[in-house]
Amino acid sequence: MVKNNFSYSVSVDCVIFGYDQDSLKVLLIKRGVDPYVDYWALPGDLVHPNENTEEAVNRVLKDMTGLENIFTEQVKTFGDLGRHPLGRVFTISHYSLLRIKDYELSPTNKNNSPSAFALEAKWHNVNRIGELAFDHNKILASCKEKLVNNVKSKPVGFELLPNKFTLSELQNLYESILEKKFDKRNFRKKINSMKLLTDTGNTQKSVSHRPAKLFSFNKVKYEILKKTGFDFEI
Amino acid sequence: MVKNNFSYSVSVDCVIFGYDQDSLKVLLIKRGVDPYVDYWALPGDLVHPNENTEEAVNRVLKDMTGLENIFTEQVKTFGDLGRHPLGRVFTISHYSLLRIKDYELSPTNKNNSPSAFALEAKWHNVNRIGELAFDHNKILASCKEKLVNNVKSKPVGFELLPNKFTLSELQNLYESILEKKFDKRNFRKKINSMKLLTDTGNTQKSVSHRPAKLFSFNKVKYEILKKTGFDFEI
DNA sequence: TCAAAAGTGTTCTGCATACACCCATGT
DNA sequence: ACATGGGTGTATGCAGAACACTTTTGA
Numbered sequence: 353m354v355k356n357n358f359s360y361s362v363s364v365d366c367v368i369f370g371y372d373q374d375s376l377k378v379l380l381i382k383r384g385v386d387p388y389v390d391y392w393a394l395p396g397d398l399v400h401p402n403e404n405t406e407e408a409v410n411r412v413l414k415d416m417t418g419l420e421n422i423f424t425e426q427v428k429t430f431g432d433l434g435r436h437p438l439g440r441v442f443t444i445s446h447y448s449l450l451r452i453k454d455y456e457l458s459p460t461n462k463n464n465s466p467s468a469f470a471l472e473a474k475w476h477n478v479n480r481i482g483e484l485a486f487d488h489n490k491i492l493a494s495c496k497e498k499l500v501n502n503v504k505s506k507p508v509g510f511e512l513l514p515n516k517f518t519l520s521e522l523q524n525l526y527e528s529i530l531e532k533k534f535d536k537r538n539f540r541k542k543i544n545s546m547k548l549l550t551d552t553g554n555t556q557k558s559v560s561h562r563p564a565k566l567f568s569f570n571k572v573k574y575e576i577l578k579k580t581g582f583d584f585e586i
Numbered sequence: 587m588v589k590n591n592f593s594y595s596v597s598v599d600c601v602i603f604g605y606d607q608d609s610l611k612v613l614l615i616k617r618g619v620d621p622y623v624d625y626w627a628l629p630g631d632l633v634h635p636n637e638n639t640e641e642a643v644n645r646v647l648k649d650m651t652g653l654e655n656i657f658t659e660q661v662k663t664f665g666d667l668g669r670h671p672l673g674r675v676f677t678i679s680h681y682s683l684l685r686i687k688d689y690e691l692s693p694t695n696k697n698n699s700p701s702a703f704a705l706e707a708k709w710h711n712v713n714r715i716g717e718l719a720f721d722h723n724k725i726l727a728s729c730k731e732k733l734v735n736n737v738k739s740k741p742v743g744f745e746l747l748p749n750k751f752t753l754s755e756l757q758n759l760y761e762s763i764l765e766k767k768f769d770k771r772n773f774r775k776k777i778n779s780m781k782l783l784t785d786t787g788n789t790q791k792s793v794s795h796r797p798a799k800l801f802s803f804n805k806v807k808y809e810i811l812k813k814t815g816f817d818f819e820i
Numbered sequence: 821t822c823a824a825a826a827g828t829g830t831t832c833t834g835c836a837t838a839c840a841c842c843c844a845t846g847t
Numbered sequence: 848a849c850a851t852g853g854g855t856g857t858a859t860g861c862a863g864a865a866c867a868c869t870t871t872t873g874a
Contacts, residue, residue: 357595357632358593358594358595358673358674359592359593359595359635360592360594360595360596360633361591361592361593361594362594362596362665362676398591399594399665401593401674402667403667404665404666404667405663405665405666405676426662426663428660429639429660429663429676429678431596431633431638431639431678432638432639433636433637433638440592440635442596442663442676442678444663444665444676518826519826519827520825520826535864535865535866536826536827536828537827537828537829537865537866538863538864538865540827540828541829541862541863542862542863545862556826556872558872558873559824559825559872559873560823560824560825560872560873560874561823561824561825561826561871561872561873562824562825562826562827562870562871562872563825563826563871563872564825564826564827565826565827752853753853753854754852754853769837769838769839770853770854770855771838771839771854771855771856772836772837772838774854774855775835775836775856776835776836779835790853792845792846793845793846793851793852793853794845794846794847794850794851794852795844795845795846795850795851795852795853796843796844796845796851796852796853796854797844797845797852797853798852798853798854799853799854
């Protein structure tokens with residue numbers, strides 16, 4: 353009787369966020385197989401019988417980006433009847449954050465084999481997403497919401513920036529994610545009070561305006577804040 | 587090839603919180619069947635082929651408590667290899683909040699049929715839980731953490747109180763959940779500023795001290811705050 | 821010399837914190 | 848009368864919000 357119940361499938365789906373110039377992006381694949389062939393979709397795969405959920409997520413991320421040790425968090429599981437045409441498939445959604453530059457440099461990506469079932473992979477502006485495969489629009493919305501909430505209480509935003517960045521880039525990142533403008537002086541005061549940043553001593557080069565200082569973040573303090581959290585109510 | 591993948595099972599587990607007198611409680615069942623017979627466990631069941639996840643949760647809650655429309659939120663999915671001795675079972679954990687008095691009044695509970703596989707059901711102090719079946723200690727910890735976070739930003743704590751309650755009861759509830767003491771005057775000031783409570787005009791009866799006023803909460807404001815959130819940093 | 825973004829300080833307001841005494845009731 | 852918890856106000860400090868001008872560079 354229990355045996356009969358082992359008839360479901362479980363997948364993981366990854367909402368991979370990146371930040372580029374001035375907007376929050378999400379990495380989507382164009383499906384090369386049915387169902388939903390030619391639709392844009394979240395990268396994901398079935399959880400194999402011999403791996404844990406996190407291992408499946410890391411495998412998908414590695415296949416997609418060539419990168420390991422990507423920041424990841426489980427968000428929500430979707431398993432409504434009829435969400436997958438081939439049977440009862442539950443999908444455990446996750447969001448991940450990565451630096452777009454790291455992605456572009458990855459060898460896997462250069463060999464352009466983003467995933468076995470994908471024709472191509474592309475960054476999309478998170479605010480301009482059309483109709484995705486399956487219930488992926490819902491999943492994306494859910495993960496975006498989680499990111500927004502997390503960014504207010506943990507310094508996760510930094511996962512998206514290059515190693516050295518300007519304060520304006522940091523502010524822009526927060527503005528993109530939270531869809532809200534901040535006062536430059538108040539923003540800097542707040543960031544300063546966290547004592548999270550280190551002045552690298554370097555500045556921007558060849559910009560046609562006063563070059564900005566480049567900062568990196570203090571890993572020790574970063575790990576502490578990741579645990580204790582903070583309050584980004586600015 | 588896809589067919590072979592439909593070999594997993596998916597369950598829901600419910601962490602049902604209640605509040606009684608002066609401590610936060612969780613409703614556990616004593617298992618009457620293998621595996622883990624005689625262990626205390628979270629109420630839960632396999633998701634049936636014809637129901638959505640939420641429907642499975644509501645069914646489990648109805649069977650356990652006789653109650654419907656219980657506040658519920660999905661928390662996290664656990665699917666590690668070996669977490670269930672009979673096969674690959676993913677469990678989608680949820681937490682729910684209910685008034686213990688409503689539970690005690692429910693007809694299902696009077697017929698003491700908490701669940702097909704349970705010998706008995708009992709409220710346990712959330713801080714004094716022994717070894718539970720499966721990975722249920724981990725699941726409980728996860729749900730407790732979610733409750734603590736939610737209680738700080740949404741007025742969910744009210745789901746646990748009777749319709750009429752005193753301010754001291756409310757304060758006690760928050761203190762139990764957050765494991766933290768508050769100053770009486772500051773607590774009341776904060777609650778007052780939310781304009782969430784209505785003075786019912788009634789007071790406690792037959793208490794051997796000055797009787798406290800009984801409040802109920804304003805449903806309209808409650809729904810608004812549930813959406814917009816608030817900041818309970820007291 | 822102009823355009824473009826970087827960088828910087830002060831005032832005001834509101835909210836969190838700390839803190840102590842009188843009140844109403846039952847015994 | 849006494850024990851028990853209910854109920855109330857004020858002063859202080861800190862952090863968020865609003866706000867405008869000078870600096871440095873490339874073109």
